Amino acid sequence: MKADPKxxxxxxxxxxxxxxxxxxxxxxGCRFVSGYPITPSTEIVEHLAKRFPKIGGLFIQMEDExxxxxxxxxxxxxxxxxxxxSSGPGISLQMEHVGLAAMTETPCVFVNVQxxxxxxxLPTLPAQQDVMQARWGSHGDYEVIALAPNSPQECFxxxxxxxxxxxxxxxxxxxxxxxxxxxxxGKVKIPPADQIELVERKMTTRKPGEYLPYRIYDGDVxxxxxAGLGHNVHITGLTHDERGYxxxxxxxxxxxxxxxCNKILHxxxxxxxxxxSQVEGSDVTVIxxxxxxxxxxxxxxxxxxxxxxxxxxxxxxxxxxxxxLIRDIVDNSKAIIVAEMNxxxxxxxxxxxxxxxxxxxxxxxxxxxxIPPEAFIAKIKEVVx
Amino acid sequence: MSDAPRNPxxxxxxxxxMPHIWCPGCGIGTSVNCFARAIEQADIPYDKLHVxxxxxxxxxxxxxxxxxxxxxxxxxxxxxxxxxxxSRPSAKVVVYSGDGDLFAIGGNHFIHAARRNIDMTVICIxxxxxxxxxxxxxxxxxxxxxxxxxxxxxxxxSFNLPNLAEACGAVYVARWTxxxxxxxxxxxxxxxxxxxxxxxxxxxxxxxxxxxRNKLGDGVAMVQFFKDHSTIKNGASTSEVGLGFQSDMxxxxxxxxxxxxxxxxxxxRMKEVLGDSFVPFEGIK
Ligand code: SF4
Numbered sequence: 001m002k003a004d005p006k007x008x009x010x011x012x013x014x015x016x017x018x019x020x021x022x023x024x025x026x027x028x029g030c031r032f033v034s035g036y037p038i039t040p041s042t043e044i045v046e047h048l049a050k051r052f053p054k055i056g057g058l059f060i061q062m063e064d065e066x067x068x069x070x071x072x073x074x075x076x077x078x079x080x081x082x083x084x085x086s087s088g089p090g091i092s093l094q095m096e097h098v099g100l101a102a103m104t105e106t107p108c109v110f111v112n113v114q115x116x117x118x119x120x121x122l123p124t125l126p127a128q129q130d131v132m133q134a135r136w137g138s139h140g141d142y143e144v145i146a147l148a149p150n151s152p153q154e155c156f157x158x159x160x161x162x163x164x165x166x167x168x169x170x171x172x173x174x175x176x177x178x179x180x181x182x183x184x185x186g187k188v189k190i191p192p193a194d195q196i197e198l199v200e201r202k203m204t205t206r207k208p209g210e211y212l213p214y215r216i217y218d219g220d221v222x223x224x225x226x227a228g229l230g231h232n233v234h235i236t237g238l239t240h241d242e243r244g245y246x247x248x249x250x251x252x253x254x255x256x257x258x259x260x261c262n263k264i265l266h267x268x269x270x271x272x273x274x275x276x277s278q279v280e281g282s283d284v285t286v287i288x289x290x291x292x293x294x295x296x297x298x299x300x301x302x303x304x305x306x307x308x309x310x311x312x313x314x315x316x317x318x319x320x321x322x323x324x325l326i327r328d329i330v331d332n333s334k335a336i337i338v339a340e341m342n343x344x345x346x347x348x349x350x351x352x353x354x355x356x357x358x359x360x361x362x363x364x365x366x367x368x369x370x371i372p373p374e375a376f377i378a379k380i381k382e383v384v385x
Numbered sequence: 386m387s388d389a390p391r392n393p394x395x396x397x398x399x400x401x402x403m404p405h406i407w408c409p410g411c412g413i414g415t416s417v418n419c420f421a422r423a424i425e426q427a428d429i430p431y432d433k434l435h436v437x438x439x440x441x442x443x444x445x446x447x448x449x450x451x452x453x454x455x456x457x458x459x460x461x462x463x464x465x466x467x468x469x470x471x472s473r474p475s476a477k478v479v480v481y482s483g484d485g486d487l488f489a490i491g492g493n494h495f496i497h498a499a500r501r502n503i504d505m506t507v508i509c510i511x512x513x514x515x516x517x518x519x520x521x522x523x524x525x526x527x528x529x530x531x532x533x534x535x536x537x538x539x540x541x542x543s544f545n546l547p548n549l550a551e552a553c554g555a556v557y558v559a560r561w562t563x564x565x566x567x568x569x570x571x572x573x574x575x576x577x578x579x580x581x582x583x584x585x586x587x588x589x590x591x592x593x594x595x596x597x598r599n600k601l602g603d604g605v606a607m608v609q610f611f612k613d614h615s616t617i618k619n620g621a622s623t624s625e626v627g628l629g630f631q632s633d634m635x636x637x638x639x640x641x642x643x644x645x646x647x648x649x650x651x652x653x654r655m656k657e658v659l660g661d662s663f664v665p666f667e668g669i670k
Contacts, residue, residue, distance in 0.1 A: 031666065032472060053655045058471060058666035063497040067464035070457060074437070074468030077455060079669030082468075100458055226669065227453040227473055230432045234399070234448055236456035245402060246448060246456075 003027045003196035007055040013188045017181040018043035020152040020188045021111060022051065024159035025083055027196050030109075031057040032080040034071035036064055039123040040179040041087040041113035069094035073106050077235065079226040081163060081201075083109035083175075088117055091130060092137070098172050099138030100237045102260060105170040105214070105222060107201060109162045112174055113182040116367035126179035127367025128290055128341040134174040135319050141257050143264040145271055146174035146319040148290040152186040158273075158316065164199035165271060169264055170221050176318060178341065180291040180370060208232065214256075215242040220263040264320050273316035274325060278309070283384045285311030285333040287326075287350060289318060291370055292339050299376030308384055318346065326353035335383050339363040339371055359383070394421035397431070399451045406445055410604020412563035412589025413443050413510050417450070419566055420481070420508070423573030433476045437466040439491060442516035442591075443483035443509075460490030463498045463507065470505050472668045474648065477577055478505045485515040485523040488544055492524070499553035499582045501647040506576045506583045509546060512591035520594030527630035531598045545627040550584040551640045552623075557583035558640035560626065562611035563590060565636060572638060581646050588634065601631070 008027045015023070022044045025033070031052070035045035049059045062068040065086050072082040086094060091112045101108050114130045116122030134146045145165045149158045159175055166173040204211050204223035208230040214222050222242075225231045238246040239253045264271070279285050288296040293314040300312040311333050313325070326349075329336060335358050338347040347362045354360050363379045365371055398421070407413050424434060431452045438447035440459035447454040457465045462480045470478040480487075487495055487509050498505065514532055515521040522532035522539050525546065529538040550558045557579045561569040569587060576583035590596060590607035601607060610631070619637040626635045645653070648666075655663040 032468065034468060052666070053659055054662050054664055056664040056666055058651075060467070060471065062464065062467070063493050066461065067467070067494055067497075070461045070465045071468035074455070074465040074470075075472040076468075077453075078469045078472030080468075080472045096458055097461075227435045227455075227469060228432050228476055228669070232431065232451050232453055234454050234456065236448065237458060238456065245399075 001198045001200040003193040003198060004029065005193035008190060008193040008196065010190050010192045013190060014185060015152060015188050016043065016183050016185050017149070017152045017155040017177060018113065018183065019047050020155040021159050021175070021177065022047040023188070023190060024156035025163070026051060026055065026057070027156070027190065027193070028160045028163035029081045029198055030083055030163065032072060032075040032082040033057070033059050033085065034062050034068040034075070034082075035059070035085045036062055036068045036090060038065070038087045038090040040115055040182050041085050041111065043182070044085045044111060044113070065090035065093040066097070069097035069110070070100065073097065073101060073108060076106050076108055077227050083111055085111040087113045088115045088121060088123065089119065091133065095133070095137040098144065099140060099142065101172040102138070102142040102144065103237050104235050105260070106172070107166040107170050107224070109159070109166050109173050109175055111159070112176055114176060114178040122368050124179065125368045126291055126341060126370065128178055128292065129345070129367050130176065131318055131340070131342065131345040134176060141261060143261045144172050144174055144319055145169065145264065145317070146176050147273070147316055148176045148318050149181060149316070150290050150293045150314070151181065152184055152188045155181065156188050156190060160196065160198070161273070167199045167201050168221070169267070170224065171264060174319070176290065178291050212242045213244045214240060216259070220259065220266065268320045268322055268324070271317055271320060272322040272325065274322070275314045277312050278304070279311030279313065279329055280332045282309045282311035282333040284335040284337060284380055285313055285329050286337045286339060286376070286380070287313045287315065287329070287346070288339040289315040289346070292341055295370055295373055296339055296376060299373040299380065302373065303377055303380045308380060310380055321349045321353070323353040326350055330354050330357045334358060336360045337363050337379055337383060339376065341365055341367050341371065393425070394418050397421040397424060397450055397452070399449055402449055405449055407442060408593045410590060410592040411442070412512060412587070412591070412604070413446065415563045415566065416508070416510055416569065416587050416589060417446055419570040420573055422570045423577060426570070426574040427577040429477055429577060435469055435473065435476055435478050437462045437469065437478060437480050439482040439486035440517070441483040441486045443481065444486055444517070446481040460486055461494065462486065463491060463494040463505070466505050467498055467503050470503055471648065474504070474668045475670050479577070480505055480507045482509065483516070484509055484511040484513065484525040488524045488546065496549070496553045499550060499555045499584070502554055502556065502581045502644050503647050504581055506585070508573070508585045508587060510587050510589050511546065512589045512595055514591055514595040516591050516594055520598055527628055527632070530595070530630045532595070533598070543628065545623065546586045547584070547626050547639050548623040554582065554644065555584040555640060556581040556642050556644050558623065559638040560586040560588065560636050562588040562615055562634070562636060564608045564611040564615070568617075581644060
């Protein structure tokens with residue numbers, strides 16, 4: 001399926017990451033957004049409030065973040081492609097509905113332009129402290145997908161990927177921006193609509209009476225329906241059988257929750273996006289993502305110029321975590337530095353996957369500022385010496 | 386045995402899910418019976434009717450009606466229904482839930498959906514308590530009534546729901562009890578045929594928890610109480626219909642007015658400001 005030429009703003013633009021995210025969502029076919037103002041994500045919904053009335057979309061500013069995190073799920077069950085947009089405390093409030101989306105297999109995107117926390121924290125300053133929240137923030141066992149863009153262009157490109165993944169796996173997808181990437185101005189090339197390929201929702205073609213909303217007919221993701229097609233489905237956040245009916249027992253829970261996790265865990269290779277360079281034979285490899293990866297690229301280049309063998313890996317997909325990638329790094333590099341604007345979140349995943357085979361170091365901070373290149377270079381030198 | 390439905394309301398029910406979870410004497414089932422008849426009378430095709438519930442005993446209604454139905458999170462049925470209603474403009478969206486779900490945890494969504502005049506019908510089964518969790522106090526528990534979390538009697542003032550709904554902008558507001566099945570069915574029919582935000586308060590017995598704790602007898606006793614202590618007063622000022630503990634109650638149709646809906650206002654405004662560059666949001670037909 002191609003993007004809609006009437007909506008895509010084809011051309012070269014000089015815009016920030018937030019606006020690029022909004023334009024990417026439009027290109028992806030998103031026509032309904034519910035949001036609530038919160039720094040530093042607000043420009044995304046402001047832009048959509050301006051753009052949507054001209055392209056047949058609808059933005060609604062809900063009464064709070066909780067409402068905005070479920071109103072859009074109502075719209076999705078009405079047939080829309082949709083996302084909700086928030087930051088910091090707003091994302092904390094929305095967590096219950098991440099769980100609802102996981103449980104009901106609602107294809108949806110949660111945009112989180114990260115700021116410093118906990119609590120009200122640093123509304124206008126960047127952080128990458130919500131990485132574990134994205135993974136574990138709602139109660140219960142479930143899996144999400146999370147992508148971290150590092151430029152305005154990537155905000156455009158990867159929000160489309162986020163929508164594609166949400167449709168393909170029928171799961172909540174986090175778009176984990178940060179304040180720097182959201183407010184960074186840059187050149188964004190928006191291609192013509194016919195060059196933007198989109199993953200279509202896997203709608204059932206089965207007739208009422210021959211369709212069960214949570215039966216697996218093929219693959220590991222059920223076919224979707226929407227309200228009004230005559231299927232008369234029941235969709236619940238309770239543990240349910242393949243008819244969608246509540247079933248309060250451990251057996252149904254086991255079948256359902258394992259499937260919800262496995263439909264993502266069995267596709268890590270397809271979901272995982274990353275860049276890697278010069279890992280083989282390196283004395284140390286830097287792993288980073290989002291804004292931090294931009295600084296890492298510069299610092300690694302500088303260190304290489306000084307004759308240090310440094311590998312560089314940038315994660316775009318944060319969840320599901322790609323253990324195999326880490327094992328490859330461990331086999332090819334003598335040490336690992338994980339750089340992130342937090343006091344250590346992804347580093348735990350890397351340590352787990354590295355299984356003590358090489359030392360894993362954290363280069364982090366408590367949020368509020370990017371990690372400067374000098375700190376990278378100093379850390380690289382400290383680790384290799 | 387013939388395939389013909391045995392009961393006129395059976396068509397609307399997921400009979401394969403019976404028996405339902407509700408206690409003997411509970412009022413929720415009676416209201417669903419009225420609802421099924423109202424849908425027939427309002428002549429709404431089932432694929433143009435979507436039912437959304439929150440959490441609680443009344444929140445289970447969505448699971449028993451044989452239409453596209455959504456059992457959402459606690460308190461958030463109206464917020465979900467807002468998105469659903471906007472994206473399905475040709476359908477009628479009904480939120481069916483209880484007093485605790487709609488007016489404690491969900492109160493914020495109620496007032497804003499009414500203010501925006503989102504096209505939906507909200508049916509509140511008001512049995513003055515949280516049934517599912519064991520009979521705790523709610524924003525509608527009358528003063529002095531006992532609940533598991535107000536063991537010495539409730540000391541908080543309660544909401545007057547029709548008054549709240551009117552003040553927030555609902556275009557149609559009515560209150561009936563489970564005794565008034567005909568009037569309730571008619572009011573549901575009317576609400577379903579009304580464009581905009583309509584609200585129905587249904588006073589219902591909860592013999593298992595609310596009544597047992599307050600020594601108010603069984604379900605039948607409560608229906609008898611409703612019969613003996615209610616006065617029909619259509620058009621009554623909603624400021625006069627507040628409820629006390631086992632007080633007399635005014636029932637009837639209180640508000641019936643017209644206001645442009647959220648989408649009416651949106652379309653008018655955008656057309657005015659953007660002219661021909663406005664592309665209306667069509668939703669999915
Ligand atoms: S606990 Fe009360 S409200 Fe719940 S089903 Fe029983 S009687 Fe009805």
